[in-house]
Amino acid sequence: MANIKKLAENPELLSGGHRLCSGCGAGIVARQTLLAAGDRPVVVANATGCLEVSTTIFPYTAWRVNWFHSAFENAAASASGIEAAVRAQRKSGRLKEDVKVIAFGGDGGTYDIGFQSLSGAMERGHNLLYICYNNEAYMNTGIQRSSATPRGAHTTTAPTGKICPGKIQSRKDLTACLVAHDIPYAAQAVVGEWNDFVTKVQKALATSGPTFINILQPCMLGWGFPSAQTVALGQLAVETCIWPIYEVEKGVYRLTKRPKQKKPVAEWLKTQDRFKHLFGPENAGLLEAIQKDVDLRWEKLLALCGEKAAI
Amino acid sequence: MAAIKVAKTGNEAMAEAMRQINPDVVAAYPITPATEVVQIFSQFVADGAVDTEFIAVESEHSAMSATMGAAAAGSRAMTVTSSQGLALMYEMLYIAAALRLPIVLPEVNRALSAPINIHCDHSDTMGARDAGWIQIFSENSQEAYDNILQAMKISEHPDILLPSMVTTDGFIISHCMETMFFLDDATVKNYVGPYKPHASLLNLAEPHSLGALDLQDYYFEHRMQLAEAMRRAKDRIVEVGLDFGRRFGRSYGLFETYRMEDAEVAMILLGSTAGTTKMVVDVLRREGRKVGLIKLRVFRPFPFAELAREFGRVKAVAVMDRSDGLTSFGGPLFDHVRSTLYDLERRPKTVNYIYGLGGRDITLEDLRSIFVRLQDIAAGGPIDPLITYQGVRA
Numbered sequence: 001m002a003n004i005k006k007l008a009e010n011p012e013l014l015s016g017g018h019r020l021c022s023g024c025g026a027g028i029v030a031r032q033t034l035l036a037a038g039d040r041p042v043v044v045a046n047a048t049g050c051l052e053v054s055t056t057i058f059p060y061t062a063w064r065v066n067w068f069h070s071a072f073e074n075a076a077a078s079a080s081g082i083e084a085a086v087r088a089q090r091k092s093g094r095l096k097e098d099v100k101v102i103a104f105g106g107d108g109g110t111y112d113i114g115f116q117s118l119s120g121a122m123e124r125g126h127n128l129l130y131i132c133y134n135n136e137a138y139m140n141t142g143i144q145r146s147s148a149t150p151r152g153a154h155t156t157t158a159p160t161g162k163i164c165p166g167k168i169q170s171r172k173d174l175t176a177c178l179v180a181h182d183i184p185y186a187a188q189a190v191v192g193e194w195n196d197f198v199t200k201v202q203k204a205l206a207t208s209g210p211t212f213i214n215i216l217q218p219c220m221l222g223w224g225f226p227s228a229q230t231v232a233l234g235q236l237a238v239e240t241c242i243w244p245i246y247e248v249e250k251g252v253y254r255l256t257k258r259p260k261q262k263k264p265v266a267e268w269l270k271t272q273d274r275f276k277h278l279f280g281p282e283n284a285g286l287l288e289a290i291q292k293d294v295d296l297r298w299e300k301l302l303a304l305c306g307e308k309a310a311i
Numbered sequence: 312m313a314a315i316k317v318a319k320t321g322n323e324a325m326a327e328a329m330r331q332i333n334p335d336v337v338a339a340y341p342i343t344p345a346t347e348v349v350q351i352f353s354q355f356v357a358d359g360a361v362d363t364e365f366i367a368v369e370s371e372h373s374a375m376s377a378t379m380g381a382a383a384a385g386s387r388a389m390t391v392t393s394s395q396g397l398a399l400m401y402e403m404l405y406i407a408a409a410l411r412l413p414i415v416l417p418e419v420n421r422a423l424s425a426p427i428n429i430h431c432d433h434s435d436t437m438g439a440r441d442a443g444w445i446q447i448f449s450e451n452s453q454e455a456y457d458n459i460l461q462a463m464k465i466s467e468h469p470d471i472l473l474p475s476m477v478t479t480d481g482f483i484i485s486h487c488m489e490t491m492f493f494l495d496d497a498t499v500k501n502y503v504g505p506y507k508p509h510a511s512l513l514n515l516a517e518p519h520s521l522g523a524l525d526l527q528d529y530y531f532e533h534r535m536q537l538a539e540a541m542r543r544a545k546d547r548i549v550e551v552g553l554d555f556g557r558r559f560g561r562s563y564g565l566f567e568t569y570r571m572e573d574a575e576v577a578m579i580l581l582g583s584t585a586g587t588t589k590m591v592v593d594v595l596r597r598e599g600r601k602v603g604l605i606k607l608r609v610f611r612p613f614p615f616a617e618l619a620r621e622f623g624r625v626k627a628v629a630v631m632d633r634s635d636g637l638t639s640f641g642g643p644l645f646d647h648v649r650s651t652l653y654d655l656e657r658r659p660k661t662v663n664y665i666y667g668l669g670g671r672d673i674t675l676e677d678l679r680s681i682f683v684r685l686q687d688i689a690a691g692g693p694i695d696p697l698i699t700y701q702g703v704r705a
Contacts (some may be wrong), residue, residue: 043512045380046522064557066512068383069522070376070406075371081338081380081388082512084364088335088386095513117376120369164549 001196002036010038011064018062019054025191025217025234026051026106027208029133032194033102034065036201041099043082044068047075047109050140051133073113076130077123079103083126100205101128107148108138110214111174122181122210129204129211132174135219142307143222147172150242151293152276152286155222162275165286170293178212179248185211187247187256191218192234196245196256216243224273233271240268241298246305253304262310265294314492314559321484324393324452324491325417326351328459330361331499332415335386335506338366338377343429344481345393345419352391371396375403382412383521385511387467389414393481394421394435401439402684407474408443409537410521411509413466414474416444417459420582420633421481422669430670431481433581434634436610437643443537445475445544446611448581453491454608455479457561458665460494463503464551471544473537480583482670494559502558527680545612565614567606568621570596574603577622577659578683580631581607584666584673591678602682607644615651622652625659626689629681633667641698660688666701678700678702 013034020027030051032151034042041068046052052069055062067236070078079101105114110132118130137155138144145158146278151170154160158167185207189197197215204211218233220226225233237243239259266287269275278287294311302309319327326348329337337356338350356365364381368374374390381388392400397418407414422428423435436446443547449455455477462475479485496504510519525533549564556562567585570592571577578588585606595602605615605621622628630649632642640646641663652658664681666673681701688694 035392041515052522053524056392058523058525058529061520063520063525064518066514066518067520067522068380068512069520070379070383070410071402074373074376074403076382077338077368077376078380080366080368080373080385081336081377081382082384084336084338084366084377084387085381085388085513088362088381089384089513091364092335097515099513099515116369117373119374123367123369286678 002195002202007035007198010035013064014055015062015064017060019057020050021221021227023220023230024050025135025219026133028191028230029131029215029217030104031054032198033131033201036198037100037102037205038140040205041097042102043099045075045079045082045101045103047103047105047114048072049106049109051104051106053140072109073116074117075103075105075109076118079128079130080121080124080126083128103128103130105130105132106139107132107134107136107146110134111148111172112146116272119181122183122212126210129201129213132212132214133217134214135222136171137222139219139222148174152278152290153275155274165277165283166274175214182251183210183212184208184248184250187213188243188245189213189215190234190238190243190245191215192231193238193245193257200247218273222274225271229271231250236263236268236271239263240265240294241296242268244298244301246301253306255301255305255307256308262298265291313495315495315497317493318488318490319452320486320488321349321452321455321479322419322486323351323454325459325479326355327493328456329389329417330355330578331494331496332387332389332460332463332502332503333361334363335383336364336366336378336388336391337390337434338381338388339369339390340368340374340392340396342371342393342396344421344485345391345396345417347485348417363593367659371399372403375400375407378414379403379407379412380579381408382414383410385508387506389416391417393419394423397435397439398423400495403443404439404444409533411472411540412474413464413472415459415466416474416476417455417486418476418478419481420478428669429481429499431483432633432668432670436476436478437634437636440611440643443473443541444611445473445548445609447475447477447609448607449477449479449484450585451484451491452489453561455484456491456493457555457563460499460502461555461563465544465547465686467506468547469509471540471547473533473540473544483583504660521571526547540674541612545614548609553615563608565609566616567608569604569606571603571605571621573601574625575601576627576682577603577605577625578629578681579605579644580608581633581644584631584633587673587675588678591675591682595679595682600682600686601686613647618648618651619655622659623655623657627660627685630661630663630683632663635665635668638694660694662688662694663698664701665698671702672703
């Protein structure tokens with residue numbers, strides 16, 4: 001577990017003044033990641049997306065570490081090249097420090113367009129940490145569906161309409177895909193459980209080889225909630241088990257937080273405008289199906305983590 | 312300095328240049344006909360013949376992305392590709408140039424799909440002509456080797472900082488064995504010198520952001536800087552080519568003229584066809600025909616002013632395009648040459664030939680007939696058709 005007093009002594013490597021929305025979770029993810037890194041030297045590769053455009057409007061930058069961006073789908077490939085450069089320059093003696101590469105991508109850049117590049121980097125075993133700040137849609141371009149968008153959510157490319165209740169399909173379980181790459185460390189985290197996330201980042205940075213964290217990041221604009229609720233919403237995602245937080249270390253699953261009492265998923269859905277249509281009488285069946293799906297996945301995860309099944 | 316006489320294919324020559332350069336990082340993906348370069352280089356890595364960190368990436372898009380990441384991190388970084396591979400890199404080519412990453416890319420010219428075809432034409436390289444890359448074509452394996460070494464000195468120069476692609480013609484050069492000369496390892500090492508990056512993501516003392524969002528207030532200036540660098544590259548290419556000649560006995564310029572001194576008609580083309588054409592020029596010269604050839608070596612930056620000077624005395628020119636721009640007005644080289652000639656007081660007549668698509672041979676007889684037609688045009692004969700698809704079946 002991270003110690004907040006010690007953490008507070010670490011330098012702020014993501015400065016204020018960037019242009020992310022108030023209440024944006026992506027800034028929290030980046031800031032906490034760099035706080036977790038502390039004095040371990042890191043270099044960041046960023047996919048195109050909210051975090052990138054809002055933190056580096058030329059001639060300004062919010063990053064006090066070396067930072068690189070080239071395109072949308074290639075953060076993992078860029079990070080691979082930077083990591084190879086680290087190895088080459090350490091081998092030749094030009095670089096003394098053990099620099100760790102951290103890649104950030106949104107769910108668009110990670111689940112979808114960057115999936116191949118991510119898979120390639122993970123399979124090749126580069127020593128890097130990839131963090132997906134997952135806000136469950138393409139928020140930078142105006143809330144379009146991604147394969148991380150949950151079933152029933154309204155987005156601008158899977159909108160609710162006279163005959164359609166938002167996104168029809170369930171989301172892809174990307175964390176499971178990454179676990180299937182047999183990487184030494186993969187985890188799910190959430191904005192709002194800061195200590196859990198910081199601890200996971202520190203664990204990943206201390207691990208040699210490819211590591212991955214999928215952090216659910218509430219987006220007030222895309223999800224439709226008051227900007228003061230970001231942290232509370234993240235916590236509620238864990239309490240309703242729609243986004244369980246866990247880690248997989250060398251293939252061994254561990255639930256890092258088990259809610260004392262599992263709340264109905266409707267409690268989470270009703271906090272956000274993107275789900276409001278689900279509460280109409282015509283969507284009662286869908287609501288029920290979503291709950292069933294959450295229950296099923298939760299039971300499966302509990303079994304993987306060696307936890308006692310829910311009643 | 313020892314010149315080592317060898318018999319090598321174009322691919323072997325390019326791989327050898329890469330071994331001697333010994334880049335910090337190579338990220339590459341195999342594609343016919345460039346696969347061999349990747350394979351040979353992989354064997355160098357496996358045998359410890361290079362210090363390079365080799366990344367066997369999962370696509371050419373990632374090959375270019377990883378190469379760029381390594382270059383941005385202050386490493387000398389290279390990749391190799393061809394055709395569809397270059398097409399898949401397309402997005403990243405523009406970004407590599409604009410981020411001023413001096414990557415050198417050996418590229419084997421191959422037709423773009425569809426129909427899928429593995430043989431030579433220049434449509435792949437021409438597709439990347441506006442990406443901000445220096446583009447150098449090679450007539451044979453020797454030139455491919457020499458051009459790669461020179462490209463390092465051109466791209467990495469602090470006044471330039473632009474990526475370069477050095478091309479050979481697929482199969483015709485890439486798989487054809489020829490006698491050529493390698494330089495010895497120490498000479499190449501000394502020639503390319505240790506890499507001094509302009510900036511590095513691994514310089515922890517001075518953190519910087521590379522690849523920031525540029526809006527209306529800065530984008531234009533940065534694109535202007537890119538354009539200026541490309542303009543400066545022309546002088547640098549000439550300087551490096553002359554210096555290479557002084558050091559190693561083989562000089563290079565922006566283009567090569569062959570028997571142009573008193574030529575009345577001329578052909579201009581790129582790549583391996585130059586070899587065949589020189590032979591045809593010799594034969595026609597023996598017949599007393601005043602024909603000449605301009606082998607364009609550097610397509611980007613395009614040597615407009617320099618070429619214009621060569622055409623002042625010529626009466627008719629055939630512009631030979633080994634790709635079709637599908638503009639309905641001929642190939643890309645035709646566009647450029649016509650534009651080059653426009654400001655001349657005495658403009659030669661020009662015709663365009665699109666030839667060799669998908670590896671279709673161009674024969675001695677084809678070339679001869681084109682020269683003969685040029686002489687007819689020079690004597691006032693008809694220009695119709697302006698654009699000929701040479702060697703295509705009806």
